[in-house]
Amino acid sequence: MPYTFTILVLCLTAVILSSGTTETKSPSDFAGASDVLSIQFIDSLYREGVQSYKERSYAQALSQFRDVLQLDIEHEEAYRRIVQLCIETEELDWVTEYFDSLAQSHPGSAYPHLGLGLCRFS
Numbered sequence: 001m002p003y004t005f006t007i008l009v010l011c012l013t014a015v016i017l018s019s020g021t022t023e024t025k026s027p028s029d030f031a032g033a034s035d036v037l038s039i040q041f042i043d044s045l046y047r048e049g050v051q052s053y054k055e056r057s058y059a060q061a062l063s064q065f066r067d068v069l070q071l072d073i074e075h076e077e078a079y080r081r082i083v084q085l086c087i088e089t090e091e092l093d094w095v096t097e098y099f100d101s102l103a104q105s106h107p108g109s110a111y112p113h114l115g116l117g118l119c120r121f122s
Helices: 002-017 033-054 058-071 076-088 092-105 111-120
Strands: none
Touching: 033 058, 033 076, 058 076, 076 092, 076 111, 092 111
């Protein structure tokens, strides 16, 4: 799991080094690379959470979905999966408190409120 990001960075470095060019690169040449790697890492972490959920490893899945939200507060599917998981495990009280705390710590984002709405109307 944490190695995925490292592997992606190493692959990107290998591609850059093997490109055969000898010109010096500046940091601006790689401006979007870290964003792409971050998105890929978050997506990988989310997919691992989905797999854990399918395997009924609910604690692990919940941890992975929470990690996704730490990295991307607006990952809508992670909110939906957390609510779905908490409905199945009958832990909606806990998840409501969790989304409340996210709403307070990220007042500019509507997504924690989406999570709260999903909880309250499920």
